[in-house]
Amino acid sequence: MFKAAKQTRIFQDVVEQIQETILAGKLMPGEMLPSERELKAMLQVSRGTLREALRVLEQKGLIEIKLGVGGGAVVQDISYDRVNESLALLIRYQKVSLQHLTEFRVGVEGRVSALAAERATPADVIHLKALLEQARQFAGKGSDFQKEFVEVDKQIHLSLAEITGNPVYLSLHHTVHDNIDQYYETFLFMKQREMEENFTDLGNIIDAVERKHADEARLLAEAHVLRFNHYMENREL
Amino acid sequence: MFKAAKQTRIFQDVVEQIQETILAGKLMPGEMLPSERELKAMLQVSRGTLREALRVLEQKGLIEIKLGVGGGAVVQDISYDRVNESLALLIRYQKVSLQHLTEFRVGVEGRVSALAAERATPADVIHLKALLEQARQFAGKGSDFQKEFVEVDKQIHLSLAEITGNPVYLSLHHTVHDNIDQYYETFLFMKQREMEENFTDLGNIIDAVERKHADEARLLAEAHVLRFNHYMENREL
DNA sequence: GATTTGTAATGGTTAAACCATTTGTTGTAA
DNA sequence: TTACAACAAATGGTTTAACCATTACAAATC
Numbered sequence: 001m002f003k004a005a006k007q008t009r010i011f012q013d014v015v016e017q018i019q020e021t022i023l024a025g026k027l028m029p030g031e032m033l034p035s036e037r038e039l040k041a042m043l044q045v046s047r048g049t050l051r052e053a054l055r056v057l058e059q060k061g062l063i064e065i066k067l068g069v070g071g072g073a074v075v076q077d078i079s080y081d082r083v084n085e086s087l088a089l090l091i092r093y094q095k096v097s098l099q100h101l102t103e104f105r106v107g108v109e110g111r112v113s114a115l116a117a118e119r120a121t122p123a124d125v126i127h128l129k130a131l132l133e134q135a136r137q138f139a140g141k142g143s144d145f146q147k148e149f150v151e152v153d154k155q156i157h158l159s160l161a162e163i164t165g166n167p168v169y170l171s172l173h174h175t176v177h178d179n180i181d182q183y184y185e186t187f188l189f190m191k192q193r194e195m196e197e198n199f200t201d202l203g204n205i206i207d208a209v210e211r212k213h214a215d216e217a218r219l220l221a222e223a224h225v226l227r228f229n230h231y232m233e234n235r236e237l
Numbered sequence: 238m239f240k241a242a243k244q245t246r247i248f249q250d251v252v253e254q255i256q257e258t259i260l261a262g263k264l265m266p267g268e269m270l271p272s273e274r275e276l277k278a279m280l281q282v283s284r285g286t287l288r289e290a291l292r293v294l295e296q297k298g299l300i301e302i303k304l305g306v307g308g309g310a311v312v313q314d315i316s317y318d319r320v321n322e323s324l325a326l327l328i329r330y331q332k333v334s335l336q337h338l339t340e341f342r343v344g345v346e347g348r349v350s351a352l353a354a355e356r357a358t359p360a361d362v363i364h365l366k367a368l369l370e371q372a373r374q375f376a377g378k379g380s381d382f383q384k385e386f387v388e389v390d391k392q393i394h395l396s397l398a399e400i401t402g403n404p405v406y407l408s409l410h411h412t413v414h415d416n417i418d419q420y421y422e423t424f425l426f427m428k429q430r431e432m433e434e435n436f437t438d439l440g441n442i443i444d445a446v447e448r449k450h451a452d453e454a455r456l457l458a459e460a461h462v463l464r465f466n467h468y469m470e471n472r473e474l
Numbered sequence: 475g476a477t478t479t480g481t482a483a484t485g486g487t488t489a490a491a492c493c494a495t496t497t498g499t500t501g502t503a504a
Numbered sequence: 505t506t507a508c509a510a511c512a513a514a515t516g517g518t519t520t521a522a523c524c525a526t527t528a529c530a531a532a533t534c
Contacts, residue, residue: 068496086319111344305527
């Protein structure tokens, strides 16, 4: 019900004050905090305490420290890095397996494709088809271009997430891929035939999106991610 | 391609050394690190530098500090808290709307229910039915028990997430609700009829899970969350 | 035996000084 | 005038030493 009321620590109060200032928009990304020596005077704390607070804010991804004259704490534009790092820790601790992540990805990509099918504008479809054309060319050039092909595949999924208009799906896309890609890069070597299968998948998904068949897009996307993952699992043996 | 090679900072080296020790399993959750004064001697750094490193490790969720005699840094069992906090920060910073979150929740609950339908054991079904019985009683007692009813509703969704066996869904459940509940608590006041509708929804979902009809469970869960959200949106006006 | 008191270990905080890095300026030579 | 070198100042990084606040445990007391 309640959380620990451990608020005797001064640096935590400093963290909160600065964090709230940033989150309230009073300090925008790119702006700088006063120097440590100024801040310590403003907050009436010692430099050591202030620096402990700065370390916490830095780890949270809210600020970044620059050295030298004119240096100091710069407010950061928030990114997925912190989420990714903590998720990577979970994975390394083996609380979350690659299988769990990919299973989750199947669900997300299915849902994203269904929503995209409902919402795609003609311009969106044109963009998707342009990406598909790139994928077709890489798929035709053979296994040497598997890296480029996978990149375009990722671009297509990213575009679908954008079409949903829901930033939650964009965030998840980045988080999932940042933690999955390293495994793919290690284990995934697609054969010519597998690349063509994947290309066919993508074409079918985009076709379903264009025809606004949400349920069909969902099923195709789920099967596509499952197949993609299947390649990797076989390599892993 | 490359990451910043900013490795002049001593406390970062300290963070890495301790983090690797923990992640390598040489320090298990519950075990304690040496005291600050011992550590500073072992690592040949000043106490201030060491404490900055400890703040980073603390923020990462790897350790927790206890006060007094026998106090010090205790290695933590890793949890989803760090992921949730950083995701919550992302949500707050980007000002992700409630609509975006609930739309995402529709997809997740649908997928979770479908997976649960595929994987639920007889024991799982018995547990779900017990929760459903609780929900039935609260729904029958009228609007005074809407808070308790919503709590059981949440418990049922949590149980479904557990049945999937995928910790990613468990983590998301907590993250989403940590960020959504405050809105519900402000705006949601269900009438008798609405509680009964929700109860019927839950019964139908659990029924579909028991009959292992994944697709039906998915559609029912999606509709259920949408309806739930609809109540709130109407209140919000 | 129960309770109070003392004590020592440990994290939390402060202060002052110095080092290392970076930027801008100033001076000097081509 | 321009290019470059040297210097100066601001700022984060680090060290040291001291003291405060909290806590567990032991000793003393009732």
